[in-house]
Amino acid sequence: VSSIDCQSSQRTVTLPGLVNIATYVPSLSEGSKDFAKVAEISLASGFTMNRILPFGTEGSITDAAALEAAKSNTNNAAFTDFNFSVAATVNNSSELSTLASKVGSLVIPFNKLPGSINKVATVTDHFSVWPTSKPIVTDAKTTDLASILLLASLHNRNVHITGVSGKEDINLISLAKEKGLQVTCDISVYSLFLSKEDYPECKSLPSKADQDSLWENLSSVDCFSVGMLPSQVAYDLGKEVTPGLGIADTLPLLFSAVQDGKLTVEDIVSRLHTNPVRIFELHEQIDTSVQINIERVSPVNPAAEINWSPFADNKLLHVTVERVVLNGVPVSHEGAVSGAVLGRDVSSHRLP
Amino acid sequence: VSSIDCQSSQRTVTLPGLVNIATYVPSLSEGSKDFAKVAEISLASGFTMNRILPFGTEGSITDAAALEAAKSNTNNAAFTDFNFSVAATVNNSSELSTLASKVGSLVIPFNKLPGSINKVATVTDHFSVWPTSKPIVTDAKTTDLASILLLASLHNRNVHITGVSGKEDINLISLAKEKGLQVTCDISVYSLFLSKEDYPECKSLPSKADQDSLWENLSSVDCFSVGMLPSQVAYDLGKEVTPGLGIADTLPLLFSAVQDGKLTVEDIVSRLHTNPVRIFELHEQIDTSVQINIERVSPVNPAAEINWSPFADNKLLHVTVERVVLNGVPVSHEGAVSGAVLGRDVSSHRLP
Ligand SMILES: [Zn+2]
Ligand SMILES: [Zn+2]
Ligand SMILES: [Zn+2]
Ligand SMILES: [Zn+2]
Ligand SMILES: [Zn+2]
Ligand SMILES: [Zn+2]
Ligand SMILES: [Zn+2]
Ligand SMILES: [Zn+2]
Numbered sequence: 291v292s293s294i295d296c297q298s299s300q301r302t303v304t305l306p307g308l309v310n311i312a313t314y315v316p317s318l319s320e321g322s323k324d325f326a327k328v329a330e331i332s333l334a335s336g337f338t339m340n341r342i343l344p345f346g347t348e349g350s351i352t353d354a355a356a357l358e359a360a361k362s363n364t365n366n367a368a369f370t371d372f373n374f375s376v377a378a379t380v381n382n383s384s385e386l387s388t389l390a391s392k393v394g395s396l397v398i399p400f401n402k403l404p405g406s407i408n409k410v411a412t413v414t415d416h417f418s419v420w421p422t423s424k425p426i427v428t429d430a431k432t433t434d435l436a437s438i439l440l441l442a443s444l445h446n447r448n449v450h451i452t453g454v455s456g457k458e459d460i461n462l463i464s465l466a467k468e469k470g471l472q473v474t475c476d477i478s479v480y481s482l483f484l485s486k487e488d489y490p491e492c493k494s495l496p497s498k499a500d501q502d503s504l505w506e507n508l509s510s511v512d513c514f515s516v517g518m519l520p521s522q523v524a525y526d527l528g529k530e531v532t533p534g535l536g537i538a539d540t541l542p543l544l545f546s547a548v549q550d551g552k553l554t555v556e557d558i559v560s561r562l563h564t565n566p567v568r569i570f571e572l573h574e575q576i577d578t579s580v581q582i583n584i585e586r587v588s589p590v591n592p593a594a595e596i597n598w599s600p601f602a603d604n605k606l607l608h609v610t611v612e613r614v615v616l617n618g619v620p621v622s623h624e625g626a627v628s629g630a631v632l633g634r635d636v637s638s639h640r641l642p
Numbered sequence: 643v644s645s646i647d648c649q650s651s652q653r654t655v656t657l658p659g660l661v662n663i664a665t666y667v668p669s670l671s672e673g674s675k676d677f678a679k680v681a682e683i684s685l686a687s688g689f690t691m692n693r694i695l696p697f698g699t700e701g702s703i704t705d706a707a708a709l710e711a712a713k714s715n716t717n718n719a720a721f722t723d724f725n726f727s728v729a730a731t732v733n734n735s736s737e738l739s740t741l742a743s744k745v746g747s748l749v750i751p752f753n754k755l756p757g758s759i760n761k762v763a764t765v766t767d768h769f770s771v772w773p774t775s776k777p778i779v780t781d782a783k784t785t786d787l788a789s790i791l792l793l794a795s796l797h798n799r800n801v802h803i804t805g806v807s808g809k810e811d812i813n814l815i816s817l818a819k820e821k822g823l824q825v826t827c828d829i830s831v832y833s834l835f836l837s838k839e840d841y842p843e844c845k846s847l848p849s850k851a852d853q854d855s856l857w858e859n860l861s862s863v864d865c866f867s868v869g870m871l872p873s874q875v876a877y878d879l880g881k882e883v884t885p886g887l888g889i890a891d892t893l894p895l896l897f898s899a900v901q902d903g904k905l906t907v908e909d910i911v912s913r914l915h916t917n918p919v920r921i922f923e924l925h926e927q928i929d930t931s932v933q934i935n936i937e938r939v940s941p942v943n944p945a946a947e948i949n950w951s952p953f954a955d956n957k958l959l960h961v962t963v964e965r966v967v968l969n970g971v972p973v974s975h976e977g978a979v980s981g982a983v984l985g986r987d988v989s990s991h992r993l994p
Contacts, residue, residue, distance in 0.1 A: 408784050408785075408808075408810055409784065409785045410784050410785055410787070410788050410810050410811075410814060411784075414810070432760050432761065432762050432763075432789075433761045433762055433785055433786050433789040434785050434789075435789075436762050436788065436789035436790075436792040436793060437785040437786075437787075437788035437789045437792070438788075439792050440788040440789070440791050440792035440795070440818075441788060443792070443795075443821075444814075444817050444818060444821050456760075458760055458762050458763045458766070462762060462796075465796050466792075466796060469795075469796050
């Protein structure tokens with residue numbers, strides 16, 4: 291396929307560089323190739339910016355040493371821009387102030403905090419040391435979600451809730467937004483297209499009722515993310531959890547919903563670019579774009595060939611990422627990444 | 643001791659009728675004498691109004707039948723005014739609307755709701771059926787406390803937190819009040835005077851640090867209560883949990899703090915009368931008063947003779963409830979109740 295073919299296509303859509311605000315890298319330990327693999331798949335799939343989650347199956351970024359280890363894996367592997375975040379633990383709040391300038395955000399993994407500890411006290415400690423200029427992200431659910439929304443409101447902090455998937459949770463967030471609380475949220479793209487009806491053995495998938503309420507409350511959803519969900523689904527189904535699961539499915543799934551009249555292209559751009567850039571105070575990437583063809587199945591389907599995907603055989607998905615341009619340089623063509631390492635670590639970026 | 647002795651004493655203080663906003667009756671089952679015993683001890687101890695907690699060791703008031711059973715025990719036993727409340731469960735929200743007019747408040751026992759259920763959904767269900775004109779009380783702690791404060795704020799409901807005893811909890815309530823949330827709270831009198839330092843085996847007592855923070859945050863404490871704590875302490879220490887534990891200790895303990903300069907008489911009146919009447923929209927009791935002598939140990943010490951008390955041998959406590967007048971009638975003299983049954987069931991009272 292020649293470059294002229296792509297550009298003259300009637301079914302071509304050009305998007306800005308996409309942001310994955312919750313990129314799961316299975317191993318964050320020094321020497322791992324997972325970051326490189328995830329970055330490459332991301333670029334081929336239309337993402338030009340990755341916000342790396344601070345916990346993997348190997349390693350969590352909870353202190354300076356772990357952050358350095360994770361960063362060492364980005365040498366010659368930065369196919370996209372990226373930033374790291376740091377994870378809150380019960381007792382690392384005092385260390386974190388020194389790390390704040392070196393990461394994109396603080397992530398409070400409510401579901402990993404031990405059940406017996408006083409989460410209010412822990413979160414309050416973290417609020418008191420974390421600069422207001424840096425975002426706070428949490429995966430809190432149900433009563434913990436309500437709890438952190440109150441704390442954020444009382445302490446005048448923004449908070450971003452990641453991976454929302456329950457009906458009551460999205461309703462609570464919608465209500466909180468209505469009442470003027472400074473809360474934003476994302477949902478995993480997989481949670482819009484897979485439910486426990488499809489895979490009853492996957493505990494992290496929403497029920498059908500939960501999924502319906504996500505669609506109904508889309509106006510309250512600021513961002514879409516890839517997140518950990520594809521890896522959790524693979525794990526629950528006994529598949530190998532390889533780096534980059536779910537990333538290549540993102541645009542094909544979302545554009546199938548455009549075709550079904552459930553989403554507009556504008557809905558996608560706002561949730562994978564505009565809102566992420568605003569909420570996480572990211573750089574605008576200059577001369578960066580993603581050109582997709584919405585009537586072709588890619589000859590190189592990353593979902594089918596590189597990684598397991600529950601959607602690999604889905605003939606309804608026919609979106610190809612034709613080309614990706616980063617900082618004015620074409621870096622990916624039909625799933626083949628040029629190998630140019632143009633990405634930057636923007637972890638310490640602050641808005642002027 | 644003649645009636646003239648009492649009235650001429652230099653050390654006599656006259657209080658309005660006191661309200662116990664959280665009165666524990668061990669058995670709420672039909673045929674129990676516990677209500678009668680609790681009411682008698684209450685009157686002798688200066689309380690002229692009891693708000694009965696809807697859960698005992700036997701029986702919980704979670705539906706109309708249980709309410710009728712508990713009410714049947716008040717015949718010829720109403721030594722004080724009283725009201726009943728109803729307890730929320732995971733699945734009784736739809737029944738409760740019919741009970742709302744028959745009880746003084748809804749109590750949401752957060753610590754008795756099963757851990758696995760979605761408490762946000764349960765509380766939201768109860769908020770949606772319970773009339774805004776009737777109070778809601780809960781014992782929520784830590785993340786559950788933050789959660790219910792958010793829900794109350796989002797749904798524009800008042801909420802009263804009962805039995806606060808943790809440092810972080812009272813700090814959170816203080817902060818919420820500062821920010822204008824419609825929250826009120828009470829602490830158990832025992833929690834001001836007993837800590838885990840005294841009885842390490844009593845899990846429900848505050849730590850010394852928790853207790854210190856209760857004293858420091860007294861301005862955020864709307865009411866004092868007797869509550870379940872004295873019965874929990876007795877249980878933990880292997881003592882018999884007889885009806886009325888802790889009630890007779892209330893005024894002696896609080897006036898010992900007056901003597902120590904830690905409380906004023908005004909602090910006591912506001913938290914055992916004025917604020918309870920306002921928060922729970924209770925009747926003013928006409929011609930009702932409590933006369934105490936703050937320099938005598940009672941010849942009939944209810945704490946020592948009727949019930950076990952950790953303070954029975956405390957010589958620093960020398961407050962006697964000399965006489966109690968209810969609706970213009972002297973009904974108790976030096977711990978001896980006249981037997982007149984002047985109390986009314988004000989469960990269905992509504993402010994005009
Ligand atoms: Zn092409
Ligand atoms: Zn489906
Ligand atoms: Zn932009
Ligand atoms: Zn910058
Ligand atoms: Zn006398
Ligand atoms: Zn003491
Ligand atoms: Zn009054
Ligand atoms: Zn009335």
